[in-house]
Amino acid sequence: MTTRLLVLVIALASLVPTTAAGDAAVADPPLPALPVGSYGWPLAGLDGSGPPSTGAGGTVARRFLPPPNPYGRGHRGVDLVAAPRAPVLAAGPGVVAQAGVLAGRGVVSVVHPGGLRTTYEPVRAAVVVGTPVARGTVVGTLDAGHPGCPAAACLHWGLRWRPTPDVRREQYLDPLLLVGLGRTRLWPVQR
Numbered sequence: 001m002t003t004r005l006l007v008l009v010i011a012l013a014s015l016v017p018t019t020a021a022g023d024a025a026v027a028d029p030p031l032p033a034l035p036v037g038s039y040g041w042p043l044a045g046l047d048g049s050g051p052p053s054t055g056a057g058g059t060v061a062r063r064f065l066p067p068p069n070p071y072g073r074g075h076r077g078v079d080l081v082a083a084p085r086a087p088v089l090a091a092g093p094g095v096v097a098q099a100g101v102l103a104g105r106g107v108v109s110v111v112h113p114g115g116l117r118t119t120y121e122p123v124r125a126a127v128v129v130g131t132p133v134a135r136g137t138v139v140g141t142l143d144a145g146h147p148g149c150p151a152a153a154c155l156h157w158g159l160r161w162r163p164t165p166d167v168r169r170e171q172y173l174d175p176l177l178l179v180g181l182g183r184t185r186l187w188p189v190q191r
Contacts, residue, residue, distance in 0.1 A: 039092040039178035040135050042120055042157050043082050061154050064174035076172045077119070077158030084144040084153040090133040091118050091157070091178055099125035099139075108139045118175065119158040122146055 062079040090110050097117065098109035105122040110133060112118065123140035133139060144153040159175035 038135065040089070041080075041179060042089050042091045042118070043080060043155060044087040044089060044138075060176070061150050062148060064172075064176065066172055066174075077156050078175055079146065079149060079154040079156050081149070081151045082142050082153050082155050084142060086142045086153070086155075087138045088120050088123050088140045088142055088155060090135060090137045090139050091175070092116075092135045094118075094133055096127045096129055096131040096133060096139065099127050099129050099131075106140065106143055110139065115162045115164065117160045117162070117170065118178075119156075119160070121156045121158075123155070 059081045060078050061081050062075055064078050065075040067073055067076070088108070092110075092112050094110040094112035094116075096108065097111045098107055098119075100106065102121075106124050107119060107121045108123045108125050108127065109117055109119045120139060122143040122145065124143055125140045127133065127137075127139050142153050142155050146154040146156055148154075157175045159173045159178065160170035161173055162170040
């Protein structure tokens with residue numbers, strides 16, 4: 001369990017901008033600390049102990065691919081294979097910030113402590129804006145027809161981070177970091 005927290009801290013720490021000398025910039029806000037086990041898979045029937053077997057519900061059909069710049073092409077989340085109408089769960093505790101149709105598809109978004117926000121789409125919402133949720137709370141059911149999904153339905157699960165309320169743009173992160181499975185990138189340190 002401690003290893004999963006360490007991996008998450010290392011992964012998030014790799015996102016901190018550094019100076020030419022390799023030191024962290026002084027004005028950067030602290031990264032959120034996430035207790036191990038506070039986040040889980042957003043699909044029912046998965047216990048969060050590891051990725052599901054290939055082809056099973058929850059299999060990663062498309063991984064996170066961050067864009068090279070805020071407006072560039074990329075994949076700002078992961079797509080998880082699931083059956084149409086599968087229950088979609090809040091990955092962790094928070095408050096529902098979006099629940100309804102956005103840009104033609106159902107979206108549920110949950111704001112979590114530490115400036116984190118998870119999104120789930122295409123989802124038929126079972127909650128309303130302002131609803132407090134715990135890890136595992138059903139926030140909706142999965143709709144079929146997610147573009148690029150190799151199965152009948154895929155859940156697009158996204159994760160964004162806003163370090164402080166005065167920061168205008170949220171940073172996209174790999175949501176698999178929340179369950180200890182995100183890819184980490186270690187940066188060289190100059191001494």
